[in-house]
Amino acid sequence: MKRYALLACDIDGTLLRSDGTVSPRTVRALKLAETYGARVVIATGRRIASTTYVARSLGMSCPCIAHCGAVVYDPEDESILMAKQIPRQAALRACRLAGGVGADVAVHESVHSGRSIFVTTPRELEHTAKHWPYMIPYYRLAKDFEQACRTDPVQLCIMADTQAIRSLTQRLAREMSEELFIVDYGIVENDKHMLDVFADGVDKAVGLDFVADLYGIDRQETAAFGDSVNDVELIGYAGLGVAMGNAPDDILRMADMVAPSNDDDGVAVVIEELAAAGLLGQGAATGNARVGSASQISSQRR
Numbered sequence: 397m398k399r400y401a402l403l404a405c406d407i408d409g410t411l412l413r414s415d416g417t418v419s420p421r422t423v424r425a426l427k428l429a430e431t432y433g434a435r436v437v438i439a440t441g442r443r444i445a446s447t448t449y450v451a452r453s454l455g456m457s458c459p460c461i462a463h464c465g466a467v468v469y470d471p472e473d474e475s476i477l478m479a480k481q482i483p484r485q486a487a488l489r490a491c492r493l494a495g496g497v498g499a500d501v502a503v504h505e506s507v508h509s510g511r512s513i514f515v516t517t518p519r520e521l522e523h524t525a526k527h528w529p530y531m532i533p534y535y536r537l538a539k540d541f542e543q544a545c546r547t548d549p550v551q552l553c554i555m556a557d558t559q560a561i562r563s564l565t566q567r568l569a570r571e572m573s574e575e576l577f578i579v580d581y582g583i584v585e586n587d588k589h590m591l592d593v594f595a596d597g598v599d600k601a602v603g604l605d606f607v608a609d610l611y612g613i614d615r616q617e618t619a620a621f622g623d624s625v626n627d628v629e630l631i632g633y634a635g636l637g638v639a640m641g642n643a644p645d646d647i648l649r650m651a652d653m654v655a656p657s658n659d660d661d662g663v664a665v666v667i668e669e670l671a672a673a674g675l676l677g678q679g680a681a682t683g684n685a686r687v688g689s690a691s692q693i694s695s696q697r698r
Contacts, residue, residue: 399675400619400636402611403429404439404461404604405663407450409623410640411438412660418454424665426454432678435695437461437607439600441626443504443551444474445511445534459610461603462578464626466550466594467507468606478606479507481536481548481596486575490552490568490593491541499556500588502535503544512536513553522556527586528550552593561589568593579626592626600626601633608639619670621663623647623654638666 405411413420426436440447440463447462451471458684460471468478482490488502494501495516500523503514515521515536524531538544554564559579568576570579577599579592620627620634623643631637631651639651640662650655655662670676 398635399677400618400670401434401609401617401677402604402613402619403434403436403667404600404607404618404620404630404634405436406600406622406624406627406630407438407440407442407447407584409642409658410627411450411658411663412619418663419661421661422664423454425661425667426456427670429667429676432671433604435611435613437604439465439603439620439622439627439630441512441624443468443534443545444507445512447471448474448528459607461600461607463504463551463614464592464594464598464602465505465600465629466598468603475506476514478603479550479611479659480509480595480598480602481550482552482576482593484545486572487545487549487552488541488554488578490572491545493567493571494550494552494554494556495541495561495565497556499554499564501541501544501630502553502555503541503549504551504553505549506547509547509551514538516540516544519599524585550594552591554591555584555586555588558589559585561591565591581625599628600630602629619666621666623658638662 429436437458438447438451441464444462447460448471453631459468459477461468461546466480467659469476491501500520503511511534514536524535535644575596577594577596581590584590616635618634619636620630621638622631623640637652638655639647640655641657655666
């Protein structure tokens with residue numbers, strides 16, 4: 397009988413409720429999974445700083461998957477275990493194409509060299525201060541894209557109106573499809589259309605595969621929970637792909653199982669059911685994560 401030794405959970409819209417908290421029931425369920433011998437990891441589009449905050453709040457010590465799978469790192473000291481960066485020249489070209497349609501571009505520097513996010517106009521700093529003020533300490537103003545891409549960046553975040561983004565996406569797909577992986581989030585908090593751009597071959601499934609290999613866990617012994625466009629590959633990769641009830645219809649259709657929504661403790665419901673059926677823990681040693689009370693976790697997108 398197949399059991400699940402590694403559980404991967406997205407953060408926003410999955411572990412977190414709409415109010416930005418993790419319910420006590422979900423905290424207990426994560427501990428329950430570890431008690432049964434399953435390892436629990438985060439798999440998120442967030443950057444390292446905001447991922448670490450959640451992992452530590454939940455007492456999770458297993459490696460975290462951040463930047464949509466471009467990075468796997470240890471949350472205890474933020475040491476990098478795996479990173480797939482965008483080659484500098486490819487990043488520069490993508491930045492220039494984005495600038496050509498009037499888009500704002502935030503360049504996340506190589507995680508091997510730092511955590512700064514470079515932008516080239518004061519307007520971008522103003523937008524960040526208004527909509528994502530907790531990110532301001534990481535932002536730096538660069539004089540141009542050459543300076544922003546001084547090393548191979550881990551991620552580009554591109555924002556513009558929808559018409560400009562559609563034009564840019566078509567050109568990137570036509571000219572750079574073998575160099576880049578693009579996640580299209582649609583309209584976000586600042587009423588702009590947002591793309592995240594990564595190196596080709598990056599997605600959350602790559603991160604989960606790396607972590608599974610670290611622990612000697614077979615792909616079929618993994619389960620994954622997600623709700624968004626950047627969870628498609630993760631859900632498709634896992635032996636048990638679980639879509640949250642709040643996910644879009646196309647993600648609900650591709651999943652092996654649909655959980656209740658994030659506001660209805662969907663992750664907890666599924667973990668409790670798997671535990672009751674004896675379907676957790678095969679192939680993994682009993683977890684040693686330190687799970688504590690974490691009912692108030694700030695909801696940060698990245």
